[in-house]
Amino acid sequence: MELIGRGIFEGTKTWSTPRRRTGDNNMIEIEEMRTNEIEELLKTVGYGHLATARNNQPYVVPVHYAYDKPLIYVYTTEGKKSEIIKVNPQVCLQVEDVKSNQDWKSVIALGDAEQVSDPAERERALKLVAEVNPTLSPAVSIRWMDSWVRENIEVILKITPRMLTGRATIAKSDTDAPLAAGERSRSSIY
Template sequence: MIQMRKPQKQLQQPAELEDILQRGEVLRLALCREDQPYLVPLNYVYHAGRIYMHTGHEGYKHWFLAANPRACFEVTVDAAAVPAPLPCKWDYRYRSVIGFGRVSVVQEEAERQEGLAALVGRFAGPGAPEMTAEALARACVLRLDIESMTGKANCI
């Protein structure tokens, strides 16, 4: 496991990291093409140990992913300023995950549907209407396979 400079802040239990991924709503996906980094925020769902995102079929992120599928990602929850009488004593509370992995465009129809259904369920809840065949066909579903990740908590 990667060791942090401040080990007392490092989350040790896989369940703590999974909790962050389950509760987070926005994932910052960092990509790299040659020596150019690109970071893009996306909604996501953590499902069956993987991360699913949906997006269009074109654009910068596809241009980066075609050159290099390797990614770094970050998710933060429970973020809030922690006031103190002295300005230099203020702190910031958070729980966060940073991980590494590979992103691919999901091609298999059953997995596309499963990923999209998980995303819709995550944000719209169980009563959400089913996606139409047209919307399903239009969506590009990305899967991020996590290779490693660390969790950190501050002021918790």
């Protein structure tokens, strides 16, 4: 696995630096996250978006997960994403912690996914996911409800990351814009 932190992008030999457009006070500074910052975000959030693709058609779904270095375990139910992964195991998991439009972090994990079939590993993974997501319950499509009630097929996927990257806004003074009234941090929805 290649951990990309502090500005090294896969395939380049240059260091990126935080960027700001001059003359525009609404622009924010963004920097590459360090490896320890990437891993800390993966450990604490527990909720993200899993992207798969088949026949050049992307498919993205929200999922619960747990990071157990170097692996990522995803809790989900059988469905389209599982079918796609059987054909094309390459996936992308995006995780974020958004406190405001000027205070956020985002991590991308690119890797290969497979369904966990070993009962001991499955139980261990489920326990890890439940620790990060104490109110965990499977997502259910209303049109599948009847068949789901008859046969609830929970799936644990194991992602072996090939690359982890992260970007975050640079901490500023107390002038950062807070969330508008009634808004919640997106990382707190789970």
